[in-house]
Amino acid sequence: GQGFDSNGDGVVDNPILSQIANDTTPPTSSILPAGGAYPSAVSLTINCSDNIAPSQMVYTTNGSAPTFNPINGIIRNPPSARFTVGAEGNGTYFVRYFCRDLAGNLENAHSETYVIDSNVPSVTASLASVYVSNNGGAINSSQLTWSSSVGGTYSVRSGGTNCTDGVELSNGSATAGTPNTATNFTASALSVGNTTIRVCVTNPNNGFTGSYALTITRDDTPPTVGANPTSGSYITFFSVSLTCNDAGG
Template sequence: MRVRRLSRRAGLGGAGLLVTTVALAVPAWAFLSVSSSGATAAARVATLGTPGVATSGVGPTSVTFTVSAPATGPTPTGYRVARTAPSAVAGVCTVSGASGSCTDAAPAAGQTNTYAVYAVLAGSAWESPVPATTSVAVPNGDTTPPVTTASQSPLPNAAGWSSSDVVVTLSASDASGVAGTWYTTDGSTPTTSSTRYTGPFTVSSSATVRYFSKDTAGNTEAFRSLAVQIDRTTPTVVVTSPAGSSVQGGTVTVSGTAADTGSGVASVVVQCRAGSGAWTTIGSTTPSGSSWSTSWPTAGLADGSYSLQAVATDAAGNTTTSATVPVTLRNTFTVTAPSTATAGTPFTVTLSTYPGYSGTHPVTVSGLRSSPNGSAPTLPTSATFTNGTATLSVTPVSSGSQTVGVSLSGAPLSNTSATAGNATVVAGAPTIATLGWASVAGGKNATCSATSCAVTLGTGQGNNSASATITAYDTYGNVAPSTATVTVTMTNLSTNATSTSSYVLAGGTAAWATTETGSGNVSKRYVISFGTVQSIPLTVTR
């Protein structure tokens, strides 16, 4: 350094001015590094150039700046880095020296950060008037997309169906905040141009709700969907069997059809009731296609009038009740027989139950008597039902009023026995007539039977009379209600003399009388001519 002293004296009081010039071995602009006045500061600032800056290591929590000296002007002794956007921070980091690096440890993540880099001279409060500027897109630390859930009210049933309007609520959550949620209800893929979710919305018919959310970090969630199933339409159901007003019994198959255009038929419940009583469930079934059927065991139910109906329920819970079907239950059997019959002629006894029954079972027929001559009626031992009816061939042998009863074994019916009304059996065609001796007048020691009479008369007795009833009988010994003419031929066994008399029967009988005359022992035979010839002897002893 050189110093020159200059002396200048003035003429006023010997006063003078001493000027000392200092020469420094530094550039002239160095003298501007110390602020001495507004003019010199402005000149100094104007000489600072714009530094060079490069960024690296950009991340959610850091941005590194590498600063180099300006191409012109004085060399800075340091640098100040300020953030100007999105939020202003005067000094995020500083660099010491003509060049170097520093790091912003708290950038605004997920946004574009703008920085200004100022050159600084040591000991000066002034910085370069024109900073270097740079902008970097700082990624967000949140790389996880938001999660959106969907719910509906009311909740669907177990099958996933509703039968009324549904309110859908979308709820999104994210660590960095949800920017928005978008959705569609027609099944199409939603975009940020789709309907933006602002609150619960109503769905009135079946739809697929597709939706997604985006967070403030720019993460976009994968598309999600919610199937809303709504069925307001009731199903249809019809009972097709058994036929209305039919007679049923045993195990009855109840069947029909059911259909639903929405959610489909889930179940069919079949019900019955006796008369106007309460409905009770007899079975529940799931249709196969449109057809359904169930069994109705009726053996334990009383005979009478019943009704059937079916209740169909679809998957959404809508129900429909079919029209009722009236039926008559008959789980007992009845016996019918003709009111009149003829001995020796078969007649038909009919057993009846519900039309669908068939089978063969042992039977016992009762109520028919044996004939007067000891013949037994002809009775069956089994009955074969076809479509609910069995016929028995029965041959009576005894006349008179009789009640036919039938006991049935092994049939799945409510009763095991039944009776018909009284049947009046009349005798068959008369085949024989007899004399039934009624009395022998004046006789002593008379011994008579239905076919003969022996009389012992006392000493001195002469004529004697005897009376009898002529009776017609059928083959089984039943009195035949005949009106035929009967011929009686009397033969004196001592003289072989004969005499013939005719008698007209009234209701199968006629009165007959004879008088025996003379003395001594008399033995005569009386022959009845009526179909089969009968000899009835009358012996009189004196």
């Protein structure tokens, strides 16, 4: 069969050429972050993957259809392409992209729309501690501090992937540039492991929503300490090395 003899024994042991020749499965691609409204230029990443071997990806930022032949758009090699939209200022930017593999299979083109508007709330947030524990003597709670560049209404959400899902923990009015410290997370109220926290602020003048996501981790597993050498009877002085290990952080 088609392939490579990588060890020189006369037998094909790398059948990649045969696999490519018989490949009829198109590649898949995705873009992060997704389209939406943003307060300033956005850095985007297109990822391309294939069951055998991805070849190239092509994208446009002016809404035109990307093509390989004739070339229309920017061509990049996999696995990812990074670029920025919105550096020119406020406006609507249309990104279209798709990927092909080494067998020549093409996927259907994708499209995303990015609205850059300086009136979209720019939200920043931080936690006093990104780790909490329900054990005595540990950090049992963490305060969330956040602020928005634009006033409006806000919600703090737990879990989910955007500002419309997950569990709403609190809501109210946000004042531009004023730190909000009203939300405190206790370990007992969190599940063990990672929880996504999202702060969402909506500008009432245009309906644009800005958000900021971070992760808090509940870790109830204590660390362990090991000594080398271990305890015992020794005839002379020596150095002891202590090692601390922790799975959670």
